[in-house]
Amino acid sequence: MAAPQLPELPGLAAGYGALLRRDLQLAWRQRGQAVNPLIFFVMVTALVPLAVGPEPALLTRLAPGMVWIMALLGTLLAADALFHEDFVDGALEHLVLSPQPLWLLVLAKVTAHWLVIGLPITLLSPLLGLMLALPDAGFVPLLAGLALGTLVFSLLGAVGGALTVALGGRSVLLSLLVLPLYVPVLIFGTSAVTQAVAGGGSGGPLALLGAIAALALAVAPFAAAAALRAGIDG
Amino acid sequence: MARRWQWFHRLGSPPGFYRASGYWLPWLAVAAALLLGVGLVWGLVYAPPDARQGNSFRIIYIHVPVSFLALAGYYVMAVAGAVHLIWRMKLADMVMTAAAPLGAALTFVALFSGAVWGKPTWGTYWVWDARITSMLVLLFLYLGVVALRQGFSNQEAAGRACAVLALVGTVNIPIIYKSVDWWYSLHQPATIRLTAAPSMHPDMFKPLLVMILGLYVFYALVLILNTRAEILARERRTGWVRELAMGRNQD
Numbered sequence: 001m002a003a004p005q006l007p008e009l010p011g012l013a014a015g016y017g018a019l020l021r022r023d024l025q026l027a028w029r030q031r032g033q034a035v036n037p038l039i040f041f042v043m044v045t046a047l048v049p050l051a052v053g054p055e056p057a058l059l060t061r062l063a064p065g066m067v068w069i070m071a072l073l074g075t076l077l078a079a080d081a082l083f084h085e086d087f088v089d090g091a092l093e094h095l096v097l098s099p100q101p102l103w104l105l106v107l108a109k110v111t112a113h114w115l116v117i118g119l120p121i122t123l124l125s126p127l128l129g130l131m132l133a134l135p136d137a138g139f140v141p142l143l144a145g146l147a148l149g150t151l152v153f154s155l156l157g158a159v160g161g162a163l164t165v166a167l168g169g170r171s172v173l174l175s176l177l178v179l180p181l182y183v184p185v186l187i188f189g190t191s192a193v194t195q196a197v198a199g200g201g202s203g204g205p206l207a208l209l210g211a212i213a214a215l216a217l218a219v220a221p222f223a224a225a226a227a228l229r230a231g232i233d234g
Numbered sequence: 235m236a237r238r239w240q241w242f243h244r245l246g247s248p249p250g251f252y253r254a255s256g257y258w259l260p261w262l263a264v265a266a267a268l269l270l271g272v273g274l275v276w277g278l279v280y281a282p283p284d285a286r287q288g289n290s291f292r293i294i295y296i297h298v299p300v301s302f303l304a305l306a307g308y309y310v311m312a313v314a315g316a317v318h319l320i321w322r323m324k325l326a327d328m329v330m331t332a333a334a335p336l337g338a339a340l341t342f343v344a345l346f347s348g349a350v351w352g353k354p355t356w357g358t359y360w361v362w363d364a365r366i367t368s369m370l371v372l373l374f375l376y377l378g379v380v381a382l383r384q385g386f387s388n389q390e391a392a393g394r395a396c397a398v399l400a401l402v403g404t405v406n407i408p409i410i411y412k413s414v415d416w417w418y419s420l421h422q423p424a425t426i427r428l429t430a431a432p433s434m435h436p437d438m439f440k441p442l443l444v445m446i447l448g449l450y451v452f453y454a455l456v457l458i459l460n461t462r463a464e465i466l467a468r469e470r471r472t473g474w475v476r477e478l479a480m481g482r483n484q485d
Contacts, residue, residue, distance in 0.1 A: 159402055163395045167385040176381050177399060180374040181406050184413035191420055212409065223402050226319070230394035 015100035016108045023112030033081075034116050041074040041121055045128045056133040063132035064193035067142065068149070068186055070128070071121050075150055076178065078117045079157025080164075080171045082109060083228065087165045092232060102225035110158045110221070118150030138193045141202035145189040148209045155220035156181050162227035184212060246325050248465045249474045255458050262455040269448030277441035284438075290354040293347055295442060299449035301344040301369065307337035307453065308372065311379065312404040315397030325461075327393035328468065330400065331383065332460030336453070338376035345369055364418035368411050375403045389468065 010018070027034045048066050049059060086092040095105050125146050126139050134142070160178035164170045192205035244250040277295035284291035311333040317326035348366060349359040360366070379396050386392030469475045 156402075159398070163382060163399060164385065169385065173381055173385050176374075177378040180371045180378065180410070181402065183371055184406070184409045187413045187417040191417065208413075215405075215409075219405060220402075223398055227395060227398045230391045230398060233388050233391035 009099050012100070012104055015098075016104055019095075019105050019108035020112050023109055024115065027112065027116040037074040037078045037117055038120050038124060040077060041070050041124060042128065044073065045070045045131065048132065059133045060135060060197075063129060063134040064138060064142065064190045064197070066132060067125055067128050067134075068146075068190050068193075071125065071146055071150060072153060072182055072186060074121050075117055075153040075157060076175055077171075078113065079154070079161045079178070080174055082113050082154075082158055082161040083165045083231075084161070084170065087232065092165070092228070096228060096232065102228060103221040106158055106162070106224045106228070107221045110154050110224075113158070114151050114154045118154050119147070122146040122150055134193075135197050137199070138197045141192040141196040141206060144206055145192045145202075145209055148206070148213045149185045149189045152185050152209075152213050152216045153182065155216040155224075158224040159220055159227055162224045162231045165228065165231040166233070185209065188212070246323060248325055248328065248469055249472075251325055252462055252465050255462060259455070259458065262451055262458070266448060266452040266455050269444055269451055273441050273445035273448050277445060281438050281441050282435070287355060290351065291438075293351040295445045297344060297347040297351055298442060299446045300340050300347060302446055303449050303453050304337060304340040304344045304369070304372065306450075307333055307340055308375070308400075308407065309404070310457070311337060312400040315393075315400040318393055319397040319401070325465075327397075328461050328464040329457065330393070330396060331464050332457055334376060334379045334383065334396070336456055336460060338373060338380060340453075341369060341373040341376055345373065362418070364415045367418070368414045371410050371414070372407070375407075379403075 045066060048062065052058060052062065083092055086095065096102060098105070122143060125142055129139055129142055156178055157174075160174045163177060164174045167173060188205040188209045192202040192209065195205065196202040245254055273295065278292050281292070281295075283289050311330050314326045314330040314333060317323055318330060345366070348369070352361065353359050379399055382399055383392050383396050386395060466475055466478075
């Protein structure tokens, strides 16, 4: 007996590309919304000197930690919207039901999220380093560390966003779930900068950040996919 | 084959577990009371005082066993979550629900007893020591699971979501511990030194062993009690719970 003829399905690359394009297009059409976390990032950093005083020596000491914490909060704010808008308009259920594997679609959404939030925050960070009197040696490790670190933030944020996608009081709950998981990234990210500023190499922490990013890239999409299947039943 | 697994299926169903655990409870309660009683009196009264810390070291008999269980409890929760996620076993989800607040409470007691111990030893309640910081992060992980469970109105989905979160946390715990260790060795202040000598005197160590064992039994007891309460709460509309409540249950 001949197998029933199935319609030709698009491959993995086509599915990934289509969702990535759609998310980037959506972000472009709602530019204002995508820019808000960046404004938050700059604004809160500007509050630091107002709170602790403008002495450059003090700011230099605080700069790596402050820039990293602000970057963390900026991406966290945006992680809430990662799945929720699609959940509200019903698109998320179609993604879950689609013949493409869900982890791949999650990966596409995370890629778009990183390009829209993580990458701009990384590129903005030297400006904040400048405002907080970060020494010259710290800029390259800050950029490299944030590029990797915001990717991990987006990946773990996707797990948290998927778990809480249908719940009330979402954004606070999301931070409760995800913040403890951000601890290693924060530690390695800030120490890459402080070690470079102190005159040592920053290769070690950056390599560890890269390892964490690789692990998160391998595991988080599957976890977020499982979380989405549970989460949409809220 | 069928007979060999019958006990497992009977135990794995909520009413079966409820009935079977009813027989274990008295034994566990007696064992826990005995072990904890002996360990506490032995440790707090008869063990010799520490050469440097005097009597304040005796808090170790609470602090160390509780910290053990706080960590082990996370793995109990995560394994139960994995079992629920893979085999959709209702009982595993109930165990996980019971283990989360219990683990959070133990972690809090570990942190609290550590702070009380820190005051006479280091002169301060709180230091950013690697182990203390990791325990704090562990407390946050537990609280996340508890909070997520409460956020859901659909029990079934809540179980799967919490299981995913617990498993993600399990992958993260070694990384968190290593990173906090590393962070501490970077910032280590010179004045504070943990006085845990590499080898403890056997007179001090034996009561500690009894306490650790006793707390494991106590943990099992409380976990089973919590699970039984969870079973009753979730199955309150079923016939066997109604029979139980009406007092017509003969076995």
